Amino acid sequence: MPATASRPLRRDAQRNRERIVAAAREVFATRGFAATLDDVAHHAGVGVGTVYRRFPTKEALVEAIFADRIEGVVAVAEQCLAEPSAWDGLTRFMVYACHTHAEDRGLRDVMLSLGMKKRFPDSGDRLETVITELVARAKDEGTLRTDFEATDVPIIFTMVSDLAGAPAGAYDRYLRLVIDGLRACPRNADLGPALTRDQVIGVLSGCVPPVRPRSSAAQ
Amino acid sequence: MPATASRPLRRDAQRNRERIVAAAREVFATRGFAATLDDVAHHAGVGVGTVYRRFPTKEALVEAIFADRIEGVVAVAEQCLAEPSAWDGLTRFMVYACHTHAEDRGLRDVMLSLGMKKRFPDSGDRLETVITELVARAKDEGTLRTDFEATDVPIIFTMVSDLAGAPAGAYDRYLRLVIDGLRACPRNADLGPALTRDQVIGVLSGCVPPVRPRSSAAQ
C-alpha cells in the first residue's frame, strides 16, 4: 500500500524510501520515540534531508511506520475475544501485547499513547472496546478478580514494559507474576477503587516520551 | 550535623544553606534527578551561584540531601526483619519503600541506583543484605512463592514507582496486585529463572535518569 501515489517515485527514490522505513523500524524499535531522525537517516545510509523529503515531520514517519503494527495488535485482541475461556483470552492478549512492547519500544510508545487519541484514534477506540469486553467476560466467568478493571490493563503494560530493555524473558517473568495476582482468589487483598480513564491517560503520558523532545514540563 | 565545619558560616550564609537544602528536598521530591539546580536556586530564593558555593556539584547536593533518608529506609528494613511473620515483614517493607518512592521521586531515584554503589555504598550493602534475608525467611515460612528471589524486589519497586506521579493511592493499588501474585499458591505459573544481580542493575540504570543529563545512550 504505497502512500498517496500521485506519481510513482523514481526508482532510487523508492529504494531510499524503503531503506528509510526499514531503518526507522529498527531504530524506533530499540530507542522508542527518543530515536532521532539523524539516527534513522544514518542507519538508512542517506542524508537527513532525504528523510525530510519523504516524511514532512517526525510524526509523519511514526505514523507511516506504526499504522499496520497497531492494527496487528488490535486484530490479535479481537481474536482473543473469540477464545472459549475468557481467562485465556485476556491473558493471551496481555502476554502478546507485552511481548510486542518488549520487542519494539516504539510500538510500546505508540500503544501507550493511544488513549490520547492524537494518533490512530480509530484503532485506539477499537482496542479500548475489546479490552473492556475481555475484562468483563473474564469477570463473568469468575476467573478474574472482580476488583480488576479495564483501565488497569494499560497500566500493567506500562509497568511491565519498563523491562523492555532487559535480557530476554525478564518481562515475561514479571508479567507472569502480575497475572498470578489477577486471579480471583479469596486470599486477595482489596484493591479499592480503580483509576478513571483520565487518570490512566495522565499516568501514561508521564511514562511515554513525546515524539518531539522539545517541550518538557509544565510549571 | 554541620558539614566539615572548618569555620562557622556567616549567619546569612547559614540561613541560605538551609533554604537551599529545604528547596532541594522539595524540588527533587517532585522532579527526581531531572530537577535542575536553577530550579532549586529559584525555589530557595537565591542565585545559582549561591547553590554552587555551598555544594560544589549537583551530585554533592544529592548526597547531602538523601543520606539520612536512605538510612531511614534501611532502618525500617531492618525493623521488618524483626517482625514475627516473615510475610508481614517482607510486605511491610515493600509497601513502605513504595510509599516513600511515591512521595519522593528523588528518593526513588537514589534508591534504585543504590545497586551501582556509586553513592552510599554502605547503605546499599546493608539494604541488599536485609532484603535477601527477608526473602529467605518468607520462603522458609512457606508463605512466599519459592521461585521469587531477592533480585525481584528492586524490579518490583521500579515497576510500581512508574505510578509515583499518579493520583494518590494508585501505586498502592498496583502494589497490592503484585503482592497478591507473590503468595505461594499451587495455581501459580512457573516464573523460571530470576535475573542476576548484574541484570537487575542493567534494568535499573535504564529506569533511573542520570544526575547529569548529558550522556544518553551508547552507540
Place this chain on the structure above:
DNA sequence: ATCTAAACGGAGGGAACTTCTCAACTTCCG
C-alpha cells in the same frame, strides 16, 4: 562608623541534544 572578607546574584559560556532547511551537487530517464 568603618572596613574587609565573606557571601551573593544571575548573565552567560560551553556542551549536548534536537528538528528541520537550503544551496550545491548527482542521478535517472525520456
Place this chain on the structure above:
DNA sequence: CGGAAGTTGAGAAGTTCCCTCCGTTTAGAT
C-alpha cells in the same frame, strides 16, 4: 543529453542544563 527529480550534509535555530565569573552587597568585628 537536458532538465526534473532526488540527494546531501553542514549548519541554522532552538532546547536544556551544568557550572563559572565577577561586579555588587552585606555581616559583623574593630
